[in-house]
Amino acid sequence: MTQTALTSAPEPGSLPVGPTPAGKRFRGLRRFLAPIRQAHGMPKAMLWTGGIITALLALTAILAPLIAPYSFDAYQSGGHQFPKQGHPSGTHLFGTTVQNFDVLSRVVYGARTALEVMILAVVFSLILGVLLGLLAGYLGGWLDRILVLVMDALFAFPYLLLAIVAGFMLSGIIGGGVVTAALSITIVYIPQYFRVVRSSALSAREQVYVEAARAMGAKPSTIVRKYLFGNVIQSVPVIATMNAGDAISTLAGLGFLGLGIQPTEAAEWGYDLQRAIDDVNSGMWWTALYPGLAIVLAILGFTLLGEGLNDVYNPTIRRRRIIRAVLPVPTARKRLHEAAGNGGGTGSTTGDNGKAGTTSETGTTPEEGDGQ
Amino acid sequence: MSAHVTSPEPAPAGTADTSRPVLSVRDLRVWYGTPRGPVRAVDSVDFDVRPGETLGLVGESGCGKSTLGRGVLGLAPEGAAVDGEVNFRGTNLVSLSKKQLQELRGPELGLIFQEPMTRLNPLMRISEHFAETLKTHEPGLTKDQVRERALEALRGMGIPPSRYHNYPHEFSGGMRQRIMIALALVLRPAFVVADEPTTALDVLVEAQIIRILADLRRNFDTALVLITHNLGIVAEACDRVAVMYAGRIVEQGDAREVFARPQHPYTQELLRSTISLSTTGLHYIPGAPPDLVEPPTGCRFHPRCPKAMKVCAAVEPPDVLLNSGSTSACWHQAQNIAGAIPPEHATDGREPLALAEEISVADEA
Amino acid sequence: MPTKPDTAAASTARDGAEAGEPLIEIEDLKVHFGLGGGGLSRLTGRGAGTVKAVDGVDLTLRKGEVLGLVGESGSGKTTLGRTLLGLNRPTGGHIRYRGLDLAGLSERRMRPMRRELQMVFQDPHASLNPVMDIRTAVGHPLEIHGLAASEEERDAKVVEALERVGLHPAEQFLDKYPSDLSGGQKQRAVLARAIIADPRLLVADEPISMLDMSVRAKILQLMLDLRDDLGLTFVYVTHDLASAKYFCDRIAIMYLGRIVELGTTDEVFAEPRHPYTRALLAAIPEPDPERAVTRNLPRGEVPDAARPPAGCSFHPRCAAALSACGWEARDLRTYLERRWLTLEPDDWARERDLLGDLTGLDTPGLLEAVLRPGRGGTAEDVLALLERLREEDADGEAPEPFWRGVTALELRDGAVRLAFAEPADPRLLPVAGAGTTVACHLHDPARSAAVPPQTPASA
Structure with missing residues (x-):
């Protein structure tokens, strides 16, 4: 039995007559965000933690020039060369690397690179994947079959291998940089959007609307x-x-293998990590720890956010919160007997008198029973 | 099925036995929790069902009839609060544990669903369905006895014995529903709830199933609660009828009596707005059923009632047992009983209620 | 019968056209669907076949009328309605509308026509895009057909359409989403969307069957008002005879892809001719305690449309069927199975063993049934049993029509052979002295003279 008709019972007058511009514009967004506002428990914690980490990451990336003490490719400041593999100190809080770079600056600028590549990759793969998925799902036929074949082939590849191949080919054409890295990652993720969008388009196509x-x-x-x-x-x-989150790890993987962005073009955590391998053996922990930590944090942030959103939006996972109803003390119903033309004593209350005294006879005591 | 009504005890005082209700519901409440507050899906409901009797439970969607049917069997959804009394042969089902209820369901309490296909396992033959059901609850049965019992139940539903070993997909929708009914009845439960059993079926098949259900009460001691939105089905297959509105039973009584002389205004309006072959003019009830989180004060039907009085909006009407044997929860019947109207409404309570505003389509269901 | 509102207003159709003038002429329309022959269907022995959803329908829709297409599931009523709008591609036949044959139009050329031919679906909730607000949804036909120059004009028309269907005040509904509306309100919004582009024909597919009892009458009244005010022609697809009786001017009763009876509502209800129509009418449960559903319901259910019965599709369920109605071998199996329901288990087991395996009879279209005796006896025993059955059932209280179709029952090569009369498809013929047309041999003067007198079951 559905209660939808009841829960959506309109209240005339409570709605503004005629749309207010703001109300109209954000209506769709509000509907979209409503599940997030209603999140609770574990998904809520994941959403918040992930959201905060992601926000901090974004802030770091945007404000990198303000936060980082030096530029990512600076090995000297004011004519004074940085120490090589220097311990963390007052001037270099996270120490310096074998190439004389300041670790803190590299880590902070690395956030910028990661975010740039991530955004580009996600946007590219999203646009392409959604577009192809829609076409394949709605039109079907041979186009669908070919696209599914190609996407399945892409999907079957180990993603890092695919990104390496793509990165290798692209760097030969347009050189190594943020866009190249982003494009090689794009190819990895198109099939995911394609598959999801195609299957929802397939089912939506059969809808009555x-x-x-x-x-x-x-x-x-x-x-x-x-x-x-x-x-x-x-x-x-x-x-x-x-x-x-995945894109960041793929980027780091590419960087670690030396196929990503050149160190002079941008700071990249995976590259730094790779350069730090030898350092670890000689007891220099700082060159590896900070970029590694940055990678872990960034991936964690996006993953938590993604899982949180998934829990909130995905109806198959989303379990409705069970709100226990609490019953107020019952009101006895009055039971009377009709008696032809006879008044007086025939009207008798046969309800439970003990309970009848406790609540009002209208039986509509508004008790909020939605607590746990 | 008629061949096997040989109950072990001949029941010397047969009349005494059948007049005692097999199931008796008192002050049953089933409320769901929602973020806005509890939904009073079933709110203080009383009814009795006697052996061999069919009670039709009618109402529009959202009136709580399905919740009531399931609540009686202890199948209220998780998180729902249930209280009151469901007296089944001396046991209060509301106070039983899940496990105890589980044991009763099948041999004592049965449920027939709306969608027959979803309830049959497509990988199991019909014979296996019966074997499983019978063996679970009556482990002592031999293979031949299982077969005999199953074929007898199927025959009562018009399923040829030669189809016993077929799979569910080899049957048509109507046959599947008959198989479901046979499966529910093969254990000979004393009480069965059928929730909209014919809604998904074609007109002629629906009529066939109604016939079967109507015959059931004659040939069998099973008490049946038939939940439906179709008043015609109630008139056809039920001895008594209970009309539900907004979580309450507003009128109940002998089906013929209620259909011939409906007492509660909601029953009257519902009957008038039903489109039947004899419809000569369209009629409808203005407005929509109330939000059961905050139901109207007094009588829950008063905002839509053409006969509402001032007392209706203020005080909940009592259940009035009429001389005809029906019960109607309406002030129109209660007002004639001395002392029924509370003193504060004694002077103006009978005045017609001036509706504050015309109910517009904006509120319709 | 004064069960109808005054239809005079409907005659004020547009373009100065008189009511009664044909709007759409359907000629021998066929819509067949091919069934995919998957592995499962091969396993179950049912090869890929064709479902003749609509199989040779002739029908004329007159301007301003409400035509009811009534039938059970599988009758093809919905397919026929959808085909009128080109949502299904006809396999054959013609749909003539304004000098065009819609049956042959490509999807591209069909699209502009859909401004004039609109459809309302059964489930109001499903037929509205959940992520589109009412303003956009109702106004979309205007946008599609370029009928509104500006957003203001569109909004004004949307408001007008919403008010027309009773969603008042319309401004309150413009920015709502379908999930905010109740079922009745959604169906009103769907109706508003259907009429906003000023159509001529509205195909309404079970528009009230998913609504609550107390709302159905409102929507039905609204559709009547729309017909009267806008001069719309309606095709009302339904399984509900009661609402069809109230709403329709003419009714076409459909069964397995064909029209079996067609006539004015008054006539069809006053004197139903086809046994199927009679059965449908008798089967409606009415909330009237004085009227009980007949016990003489047709047997069985609507057959599998991929393997329709020979001759008249209704014959296996018809109590009055004649020899030419299309009896075939599988009817023998149905007959025996029905008989077994009445037998004691021991008797049934004996007969089952005697008759052996009957699955061979299931092939559609067999005009000859050969029964080889099973373990339990000889061919003579089988013949004796069948002859006894024929004697018992062919006459008497409730004569079994199956035996009317049997032309021969004999022993041949150690088996029992039954031959059946040549089946004949009943054609839709006018009934003498009445306005209705019926596809039934009982009402075919050329045949009914040659057959034993019929006692049509009382309606």
């Missing part, structure tokens, strides 16, 4: 834009957040 749109005379392109897109896109933010 799509049929209704067809019956209205809508063109396929209109149907895809107006009827499929909005319904299919809902699972995408969750994947995007989950992929963000």
Whole structure:
């Protein structure tokens, strides 16, 4: 038995007559964010922790020039060369590397690189994956078959290997840089969006509202834009957040293998980590610890955020919170006997008198019983 | 099925036995928790079902009829609060543990669902379904006895014995529903709830199933609660009817009596708004059923009631046992009983309630 | 029968056209669906086949009328409604509308036509895009067909349409999402969307069956108002005869892809001719304690549309079927199985053993059934049993129509052979002295003279 009709019972007057511009504009966003506001328990904790870590990461990346004491590729300051493999000290809080770079500055600028690559990669793969998924899902036929084949082939590859191959090929064409790294990671993640979007498009295509749109005379392109897109896109933010963490680890992996961004172009944690391998053996912990920690934190932040969002949005995982109802003391119902033309004593209350005294006879004591 | 009504005891005083209710519900409440507060899906409901009797439970969606049907069997959803009394042969089902209820379900209490296909395992033959059900609750049965019992139950439902070893997908929708009914009845439960058993079926098949259910009460001692939104089905297959509105039973009584002379305004309005072959004009109830988190004060139907009086909005009407044998929870019947209307409403309580505003379509269901 | 509101207002159709003038002419329309022959269907022995969802329908829709397509599931009523809008591609036949044959139009050329031909679906909740607000949803047909120059114009038209369907005040609904509305309100919004582009035809597919009893009448009334105010022509697809009786001017009763009876509502309800129509009418449970559903319900259920019965599709369930109605071998199995329901277990076991395996009879279209005796006896025993059954069932209280189709029952090569009469498809023929047309041999003057007098079951 559904209660939807009841819970959505409109209250005339409570709604503004005529839309307020702001209300209209943010209506969709508010609907989208509503599950987040209603999150609780474990998903809520994950959302918050992940959100805070991600926000700090973003802040660090944006404010990198202000936070970092030096530039990421500086090996000297004011004509004074940095020490080689210097211990953490007052001037170099996290110490310096074998290339005389300041570790703190590298780590802080590394956040910027990671975020740039991550955003580019996620945006590219999202756009391409969603577009191809929509087309394949709605149109079907040979296009769908070919795309599924290609995507499955991509999916079957070990992702790092795929990124390496892509990075290798791309760096030959456009050189090594942030965009190259982003593009090689993009290829890895397109299949994920494609698969999810295609399957939701496939099921959305069978919905009555799509049929209704067809019956209205809508063109396929209109149907895809107006009827499929909005319904299919809902699972995408969750994947995007989950992929963000993954993208950072892939970038670090590429950097670690020396296939990512050149150290002179941008600071990159994976590269730094790789350079620090030899240091660890000689007891220099700082060159490896800080970039490593940064990688772990960044991935943790995005993963928590993604898992939290997944719990909140994914209906198969989302378990409805059980709110226990608490019953107020019952009110006895009055039971009377109709007696033809006879008044007086025939009206008798046969309810439970002990309980009847405790609550009012209207039986509508508004008790909030939604506590645990 | 008629062939096997040989109950072990001939029941010397048969009348005394059948007049005692097999299931008696008193002040049953089932409330769900929601973020906005508890939903009073079933709110203080009383009814009795006697052996061999069919009680029709009718109401619109959201009135709590399904919740009531499940609540009686101890199948209220998780988190729901249940209190009151469901007296089944001297035991209060509300106070039983989950395990105790589980043991009663099947041999004593049965449930027939709306969607037959989802309740049959597609990988199991019909014979295996019966074997499993019978062996679980009556482990002493031999293979031949299982087969005999199952075939007898199936025959009562019009399933040819030659189909006994078929799989569920080899049957049509109506046949599957009959198999479900046979599965529920093969253990000979004393009390069965059928929740919209014909909703998913075609008109003619629905009529066939109604016939089967109607025959059931004659040939069998099973007490049946038939939940439906279709008043025609109640008139066809039920001895008594209970009309639910907003979590309460507003009227109950002999089906013929209630349909011929409905007493509660909601029953009257519901009957009038039903489109039947004899409909000559369209009629509908204005407004929508109330939000059961905050139901209206007084009578829950008063905001939509064409006959509402001032007392209806203020005081909850009592259940009035009418001389016809029906019960109606309405002030129109209660007002004639001396002392029923509380003194503070004695002077103006009978005045018609001026509705504050016309109920607009904006509020319709 | 004064069960109808005054239909005079409906005659004020647009374009100065008179009511009664044909709007759409359907000629021998066929919609067949191919079944994918997957591994499962091969395993179960049912090869890939064709479902003749609509199989040769002739129908004329007149301007301003409400035509009811009534039938059970599998009758093809929904497919027929959808095909009118080109949502299903016809396999054959013609749909003539304004000098065009819609049956042959490509999807691209069909699209502009859909401004004039609109559809309302059964589930109001599912037919609205959950992420589109009411303003956009209801106004979308305007956008699709370029009927609103500006957003203001569109909003004004949306408000007008919403008010017209009773969603008042309309401003309150513009920014709501479908999930904010109740079932009745959603169906009103769907109706608003259907009428906003000023269509001529509205195909309403079970528009009230998912709504609550107390709301159904409101939506039905609204559709009547829309017909009267806008001069709409309605095709009302339903399984609910009661609402069809109230709402429709004419009714087409469909069974397994064909129209079996067609006539004005008054006539069809006053004197149903086809046994199926009679059965449907008798099976409706009414909230009237004085009227009980007949005990003489048709047997069985709607057959598998991929393997329809020969001749008249209804014959296996028809108590009045004649020899030419299409009896075939599988009907023998159904007959025997039905008989076994009445037997004591021992008797059944004996007959089962005697008759052996009957699955061979299941092939559709067999006009000859060969029964080889099972373990329990000889061919003579089988013949004796069948002859006894024929004697018992062919006449008497409730004559078994199956035996009317049996032309031969004999021993041949150690088996019992049954032959069946050549089946004949009943054609939709006008009933003499009435406005209805019926596809039933009982009402075919050329046949009914040659058959034993019928006692059509009392309705």
